[in-house]
Amino acid sequence: GENVEQHLSTLSVQEGDSAVIKCTYSDSASNYFPWYKQELGKRPQLIIDIRSNVGEKKDQRIAVTLNKTAKHFSLHITETQPEDSAVYFCAASRGLTGGGNKLTFGTGTQLKVEL
Amino acid sequence: DTAVSQTPKYLVTQMGNDKSIKCEQNLGHDTMYWYKQDSKKFLKIMFSYNNKELIINETVPNRFSPKSPDKAHLNLHINSLELGDSAVYFCASSQPRATGKISSYNEQFFGPGTRLTVL
Numbered sequence: 001g002e003n004v005e006q007h008l009s010t011l012s013v014q015e016g017d018s019a020v021i022k023c024t025y026s027d028s029a030s031n032y033f034p035w036y037k038q039e040l041g042k043r044p045q046l047i048i049d050i051r052s053n054v055g056e057k058k059d060q061r062i063a064v065t066l067n068k069t070a071k072h073f074s075l076h077i078t079e080t081q082p083e084d085s086a087v088y089f090c091a092a093s094r095g096l097t098g099g100g101n102k103l104t105f106g107t108g109t110q111l112k113v114e115l
Numbered sequence: 116d117t118a119v120s121q122t123p124k125y126l127v128t129q130m131g132n133d134k135s136i137k138c139e140q141n142l143g144h145d146t147m148y149w150y151k152q153d154s155k156k157f158l159k160i161m162f163s164y165n166n167k168e169l170i171i172n173e174t175v176p177n178r179f180s181p182k183s184p185d186k187a188h189l190n191l192h193i194n195s196l197e198l199g200d201s202a203v204y205f206c207a208s209s210q211p212r213a214t215g216k217i218s219s220y221n222e223q224f225f226g227p228g229t230r231l232t233v234l
Contacts, residue, residue, distance in 0.1 A: 034222070043205060043225040044158065087156055101146060101209060102171050103223060105158040 002027040004092050006106030013080050014114055021109045022074040023090035030092040033066060033073045034103070039086045047088075048075070080113045087111070118142050119226040121206050127232045128196055135192045136229045138206030146170075147189035148207040148223065149181060158205070164189055196233045203228045 003026040013019045025033075034049035050057045050064045050073065057064050066073040077084055090106040119140045128134055140147060148171070149161040162181045163171035169181070178194045189206060206226040 038156075043227050045225070046222045049222070089158060101221065101223070102160055102163065104160075108156045108158075 002030055002092055002094075002104040004090060004104050004106040006090055006109055008109045009107065010110045010112065012112045012114060015080060015082060017080055019077045019080050019084070019111055019113075020074055021088055021090070021111070022072055023092075023106045024070075024072045025092040025104075026071065027092065027094070028068075028071065029094050032093040032095050033064070034091050034093075035062075035064060035075045036089045036091065036105075037086045038089065038108070044089060077111075080111075082113050082115065085111055085113045119206060119208055119224050121204075121226040121229050123229060124227065125230050125232075127234065129234055130196055130198060132196050133192070133194045134196060134231070135190055136204055136206075136231070137188070137190045138226055139188050140206075140208040140224070140226075141187065142208055142210070142224060143187075144208040144210040144224075145186055146209050147183065147186070148209075149189065149191050150205040150207060150225075152203040152205060152228070154202070162189075162191075193231075196231075198233050201231055201233045203230050205229075 005024045031052035035047050036044035037047045038044040048059050048062050048064050050066050061078045063076040087108045087110050089108045091103040093103050122137045146165045148163045150158050152158050161175045164183045166186050167183045180192045183189045205228045207223040209221045209223045
């Protein structure tokens with residue numbers, strides 16, 4: 001089965017700096033890679049996702065890059081703000097026909113944006 | 116107009132008891148999921164139902180039994196609760212759209228979670 005590794009358990013940055021969180025995956029058949037943000041005591045919420053047919057996707061201050069050859073994908077947050085402080089989870093899926101849209105999550109990275 | 120709702124929000128119970136968690140979604144989605152988030156925040160899928168049919172069943176003890184009376188509801192019943200069952204349980208839903216040969220991948224919307232504490 002799929003194994004998603006998220007090596008950084010915590011990441012501290014100064015407000016205004018950029019933050020990068022990287023994940024690696026093992027299943028070459030995975031073709032969908034979402035990122036979820038979970039604030040303390042709240043539900044995980046999708047912030048950005050990428051399909052395997054593109055290498056990069058951007059939405060305002062956040063972007064995701066995918067390297068299929070190396071089997072890794074990264075979340076990039078620019079101009080970080082205190083409200084970006086949360087746990088960020090990467091995930092991978094084979095999509096609908098590959099197993100019912102099953103998401104395998106990484107272990108999460110606690111991002112702390114310091115003033 | 117809550118999209119995915121769960122009840123109860125908190126559940127405190129004694130070891131050995133049987134309890135249920137209910138989940139409802141009003142998004143019209145066909146697929147629903149149960150996830151377990153342990154004390155280390157690790158999120159792991161337990162079950163998935165598509166239009167009331169079980170499609171994902173991870174290696175979960177058979178003390179856990181999901182039930183989907185209709186595609187808008189997916190309940191989780193747990194028998195003989197153990198200390199290790201203490202966790203936050205999240206329900207989620209998504210709407211798969213198959214487009215020809217391409218697998219569809221759609222955002223999973225999570226419920227607010229149920230914090231289960233087994234004493």
